[in-house]
Amino acid sequence: MPKKRGYHHGNLRQALVEAALQLIEAKGPTGFTLSEAAKEAGVTPAAVYRHFEGREDLIAEAARQGYEIFADLMQYAYETGQPSALAAFEATGRAYLAFARKYPGHYIAMFESGISVNRTPELATVAARARAVLETAASDLSQHIPAEKRPPASMFSAHIWAMSHGVVELFARNSPGTQSPFSPEDLLESGIGIYLRGLGLIKPDK
Template identity: 55%
Template sequence: MAARRPYHHGNLREALVEAAIGLIGETGPQGFSLAEAARRAGVSPAAPYRHFKGRDDLLEEIAKRGFDEFAEAMEAAWDEGRPNPLAAFARLGQTYLDFARQRPAYYVAMFESELSLADNPDLWQASERGFATLIRAAEALSAPLPKDRRPPPRMFANHIWALSHGVVELFARGKRGTRSPISAEDMLNSGVLIYLRGLGLIGD
């Protein structure tokens, strides 16, 4: 039997992460194993255990990287509410759609892999960064409302997050026009406008 070729990548951890990202993008979060990631990286099935405790540990690393990148994108899009909170808020929605389309493997690992954020403080903290930007945006948008009509910022942010996630799942993941002739962008923007109008933040 021929000897296994020596590993030449130089960074086994990164090679395994990249291999897993490719597998998740092709087959989903449940469609890869540590052994398959090792095979794709060109190493023995035992090699990944030098860096990861198991499959979920590798999946958590990918999700954390995704949350970190997502948070940076959301912070850049919000840009402290410039030039005004409504315009900046619209950029957040587009950023959410763009991230889901452009980084599908990260998005799946973050939101569809059934990882327990509560059991991983680092992952929870990473996930909260992007959400914190949405909370700040909700606070800025609802500031003109009287206090007795102002929704809690986290609830406001949760509503928008749920709307964004729903649009991604139903209208932004497949080919255009397969579920609706309306684009995902128009679907999300119209939903947000209806929500903001219901709060009395914008007029007709």
Template identity: 60%
Template sequence: MRETSDQGRRPYHHGNLREALIEATLGLIEAKGPLGFTLAEAARQAGVSAAAPYRHFRGRDELIEGVALKGFEIFADQLEAAWNDGHPTLLTAFFAVGRAYLDFARRNPGYYIAMFESGVSIAGNPDLARAADRAMGVLREAAERLAAHLPPGKRPPSGMIANHVWALSHGVVELFTRGAPGARAPYSADEMLESGTAIYLRGLGLIS
């Protein structure tokens, strides 16, 4: 079965409808923000009828959750690839994960906004929660490995470290992308994140 738009655009096969809507929504999120468009507008952008999105999404919020879910899946894949890329030390692997975080945000603003700035409830959506936890799991594993040399009673919680580094990474993204207030800094986003992470890890005694 095929869906065609009332605008005469190229039709999409039903099996591709969900993907087409997500791709169309990415552009709308980047251009107008997560609250700046309607579900009907996303349908027009995808080249399908106004009723077509309801086959997969109950409304705009659920469509944005679909975008966020795909974003978290790609994000987790990229963090895992960065961590497992055969680095000479645990610290260089940890820094590579940070660079992958920034690279994802730079290359995928629509996904990033849907994931972190749209107000979607990650805890309220089991699929979103699993995908987000897989991404966070990379940082937890890295923290556990970095703390393994400390006595068990002196190891800081890996979840705390993961959340702190995640927050630091998000802050750097905001400084260097949203209006780019960090663009005038004498260092790059990658350098800022790496130095901040090193200071944090050194303060915890995880690196010397």
């Protein structure tokens, strides 16, 4: 019989989010129903509708909470990576990998569920906060490039975000048939290095 996690102490909304996260990990974002989430939380299906209008609203809340964790991790990585702008920038990339590994349910809800970051103002705000950390790191790193040749920080950071996401999807989440002889961290670090050398932000290898 499922445990009524959260229900006994009055936090049914969070219990449902945690149930959804477990189901997302096990079945994917479209592989479960609200009734299954209710059963996992130990309540009746009708109780779910006191907090969420449907499954997408429940997943959106899981994504919002994920972005809160993600933004905090990115900010911490950026701050502790100082005083070097390069070290701070590389630390944000590693934080992306670490988040995907430690919070797979949140990661899937955020990036693989099809839920728009603009679904709610709260979700949009926290997603923007996460992006802003990487944009700040990119801006810091590119300050010595002449302004007329400097890539926009939003484009620069988007490229690294896309690279990080690709490494996670292909090599950090045990996708079948995509084994690599290199660790995801090494793949990301070398990829970032090639990108930054192309921009003239770090010296080429001799």
